[in-house]
Amino acid sequence: MKKRKMFLRMIFASLMRRRSRMIVALLSVAIGATILSGLVSIYYDVPRQMGAQFRNYGANMIFTASGDELELAAVNNAAALIPDEEKVGVAPYRYENVRVRDIPVVAAGTDPEGAKATSPYWSVDGNWFTGAGEMMVGANVAESFRIKTGDMLEVTYTPMTDDSAADADNVSYFTVTGILQTGGSEENYIYMTLDDMSALTYESDRVDLAELSISAGAEELSGYADKINAADDVHASLVKRVTASEATVLTKLQALVLLVTIVVLALTMICVATTMTAVVAERRKEIGLRKAIGASDRSIIREFMGEGMLLGLFGGIVGSVLGFVFAEQVSVNVFGSSLIFRPLLVPITVIASIAVTGISSLMPIKSATEVDPALVLKGE
Amino acid sequence: MSLLELKNVYKIYGDLHALDDVSLKVEKGEWVSIMGPSGSGKSTMMNIIGCMDKPSLGQVLLDGMDISKESDKSLTNIRRDKIGLIFQQFHLVNYLTAVENVMVSQYYHSMPDEKEALEALERVGLADRAKHLPSQLSGGEQQRVCIARALINHPEIILADEPTGNLDEANENIVIELFRQLHNEGTTLIVVTHDPEVAEVAQRTIVLDHGKLVREDINENFEAQNSSAAKPAENKKTEEKKAEKTEEKKASKSTGKKKKK
Numbered sequence: 001m002k003k004r005k006m007f008l009r010m011i012f013a014s015l016m017r018r019r020s021r022m023i024v025a026l027l028s029v030a031i032g033a034t035i036l037s038g039l040v041s042i043y044y045d046v047p048r049q050m051g052a053q054f055r056n057y058g059a060n061m062i063f064t065a066s067g068d069e070l071e072l073a074a075v076n077n078a079a080a081l082i083p084d085e086e087k088v089g090v091a092p093y094r095y096e097n098v099r100v101r102d103i104p105v106v107a108a109g110t111d112p113e114g115a116k117a118t119s120p121y122w123s124v125d126g127n128w129f130t131g132a133g134e135m136m137v138g139a140n141v142a143e144s145f146r147i148k149t150g151d152m153l154e155v156t157y158t159p160m161t162d163d164s165a166a167d168a169d170n171v172s173y174f175t176v177t178g179i180l181q182t183g184g185s186e187e188n189y190i191y192m193t194l195d196d197m198s199a200l201t202y203e204s205d206r207v208d209l210a211e212l213s214i215s216a217g218a219e220e221l222s223g224y225a226d227k228i229n230a231a232d233d234v235h236a237s238l239v240k241r242v243t244a245s246e247a248t249v250l251t252k253l254q255a256l257v258l259l260v261t262i263v264v265l266a267l268t269m270i271c272v273a274t275t276m277t278a279v280v281a282e283r284r285k286e287i288g289l290r291k292a293i294g295a296s297d298r299s300i301i302r303e304f305m306g307e308g309m310l311l312g313l314f315g316g317i318v319g320s321v322l323g324f325v326f327a328e329q330v331s332v333n334v335f336g337s338s339l340i341f342r343p344l345l346v347p348i349t350v351i352a353s354i355a356v357t358g359i360s361s362l363m364p365i366k367s368a369t370e371v372d373p374a375l376v377l378k379g380e
Numbered sequence: 381m382s383l384l385e386l387k388n389v390y391k392i393y394g395d396l397h398a399l400d401d402v403s404l405k406v407e408k409g410e411w412v413s414i415m416g417p418s419g420s421g422k423s424t425m426m427n428i429i430g431c432m433d434k435p436s437l438g439q440v441l442l443d444g445m446d447i448s449k450e451s452d453k454s455l456t457n458i459r460r461d462k463i464g465l466i467f468q469q470f471h472l473v474n475y476l477t478a479v480e481n482v483m484v485s486q487y488y489h490s491m492p493d494e495k496e497a498l499e500a501l502e503r504v505g506l507a508d509r510a511k512h513l514p515s516q517l518s519g520g521e522q523q524r525v526c527i528a529r530a531l532i533n534h535p536e537i538i539l540a541d542e543p544t545g546n547l548d549e550a551n552e553n554i555v556i557e558l559f560r561q562l563h564n565e566g567t568t569l570i571v572v573t574h575d576p577e578v579a580e581v582a583q584r585t586i587v588l589d590h591g592k593l594v595r596e597d598i599n600e601n602f603e604a605q606n607s608s609a610a611k612p613a614e615n616k617k618t619e620e621k622k623a624e625k626t627e628e629k630k631a632s633k634s635t636g637k638k639k640k641k
């Protein structure tokens with residue numbers, strides 16, 4: 001026990017009283033550890049960050065009817081199988097042919113909150129519709145009918161019934177809250193809430209499809225789809241274009257980060273090895289002296305290894321703090337969102353940094369044991 | 381049985397015989413000086429006796445063990461257990477304090493004991509310098525730390541290679557006085573020196589030249605010198621010889637330098 005105390009006293013003295021020398025070594029270890037822990041943080045956070053990015057490109061899962069009809073309740077039940085924290089949005093849609101000023105138009109009933117979440121790229125001139133009597137109009141429709149925000153619109157629906165009681169039109173009135181621009185076919189529709197749609201058609205709870213935006217990897221997504229398809233109310237399918245490209249980009253990005261991590265690791269090892277070689281060369285005289293007064297090769301190895309590992313410990317601690325700051329900066333600047341702090345990464349970085357300094361010190365320390373006590377004490 | 385015995389020892393570097401058929405016996409408790417011009421093989425011999433080097437030929441018996449046949453590892457053990465080393469250049473670990481430097485020797489030998497290390501420093505008159513780094517100590521003080529370190533593990537034999545080579549008169553006398561104490565405690569001393577002043581306080585002086593043992597002088601007055609009553613007389617003699625001695629010192633140093641260059 002007392003021996004260990006002296007051992008620690010010596011290696012601490014060596015690091016502390018030779019501070020100016022050791023600061024270079026510490027710096028190289030700390031920089032290595034910083035980049036390492038930063039990149040690992042990014043590596044693990046990339047799927048989440050990328051997922052969030054990709055959610056901007058719209059739904060990645062679609063529910064359709066597996067039988068004749070898709071009930072809203074079935075959609076909600078199926079959606080309940082997906083964990084809430086991964087569910088960015090669920091937007092059920094029901095499409096019907098209606099008439100505005102006697103001209104046929106497609107009306108879509110949906111949940112505005114769900115639609116907003118699954119289609120974040122939609123841009124609305126004005127406001128989203130929020131409740132009863134409010135409506136959002138696609139840009140093409142608005143242009144053809146010369147509709148402006150704030151206009152009042154009469155919408156007519158003719159139920160398709162066997163007996164041709166053609167006069168039994170249903171009519172509702174809506175205020176236009178905004179004009180929708182998407183650059184796609186959505187600009188040809190008019191949008192209202194599902195409740196308004198039910199009121200207009202005298203028919204409730206039926207939808208045509210539901211779009212879902214889920215923040216999960218390709219594998220998890222197909223897992224959810226399989227689970228939902230197993231219960232046979234709803235047919236879930238993936239929007240391949242979105243999920244596949246997300247997976248590809250993710251793999252490439254992670255591979256890149258991994259590659260950079262390995263390169264940095266190698267550079268750190270070279271740097272530490274070089275520094276340790278210089279340290280050993282500089283202290284040949286001291287090593288010779290220690291051997292002359294009775295240090296075995298093992299004690300010499302232990303002392304230098306101890307110093308190396310202590311360096312690794314300090315470097316690792318500094319590095320895991322700076323690494324998080326570094327990763328946070330990257331995250332904020334590249335992905336525009338904050339990083340999740342992973343406490344486990346601190347001990348991992350420290351242990352990795354101790355291991356890296358230990359391994360890269362092996363060769364230089366081996367050369368320390370080769371110092372001849374006789375030669376060292378003879379020269380000046 | 382002698383504590384140390386060299387039997388026809390050679391150390392050969394290329395075609396240079398640094399030690400050339402040297403035979404020597406040193407008894408337990410003896411105080412021996414080794415003299416000789418620069419390059420005569422004194423340090424080479426000390427390295428071999430100190431288990432830091434092996435002879436090219438011949439036998440070296442330390443405590444009955446033939447150290448010329450031992451492995452590096454067991455030489456390390458012998459060095460640690462039996463030998464205390466003192467050098468001209470006061471080798472200290474520069475980032476450790478005086479007391480820590482003494483403790484390093486304890487650490488390799490057995491157990492570090494700060495109290496004991498402080499006592500050793502007190503013995504060499506450095507109790508108040510224990511927490512100083514070598515760079516904060518004078519040459520003489522550093523050499524006394526080395527002596528404290530050499531004697532801390534109670535070695536059977538102390539080897540000193542020009543212990544006073546870089547010291548002034550006052551420190552030289554302190555060192556000699558410490559040697560005298562160690563001798564009286566029964567420690568075997570082998571001291572290499574260029575300084576006849578330092579050499580003649582020993583019981584026996586051996587002279588090397590070109591690797592050969594060329595002369596051996598027994599100090600007849602040793603007992604008288606060594607008694608405490610003789611000390612003032614000894615100091616007086618030192619003063620008388622001062623002028624002569626400094627000249628000699630200069631001479632030996634300059635030849636040494638020439639040779640090394």
Ligand SMILES: Nc1ncnc2c1ncn2[C@@H]1O[C@H](COP(=O)(O)OP(=O)(O)OP(=O)(O)O)[C@@H](O)[C@H]1O
Nearest residue numbers: 378393396398417418419420421422423424425636
């Ligand atoms: N490793 C070596 N390789 C070759 N020659 C050596 C080696 N070590 C010592 N020598 C030579 O052996 C001879 C004796 O050297 P040594 O160091 O023993 O001299 P010394 O008597 O201690 O001299 P000084 O008084 O200058 O210290 C010298 O000529 C030296 O050049």
Ligand SMILES: [Mg+2]
Nearest residue numbers: 422423424541
């Ligand atoms: Mg010498």
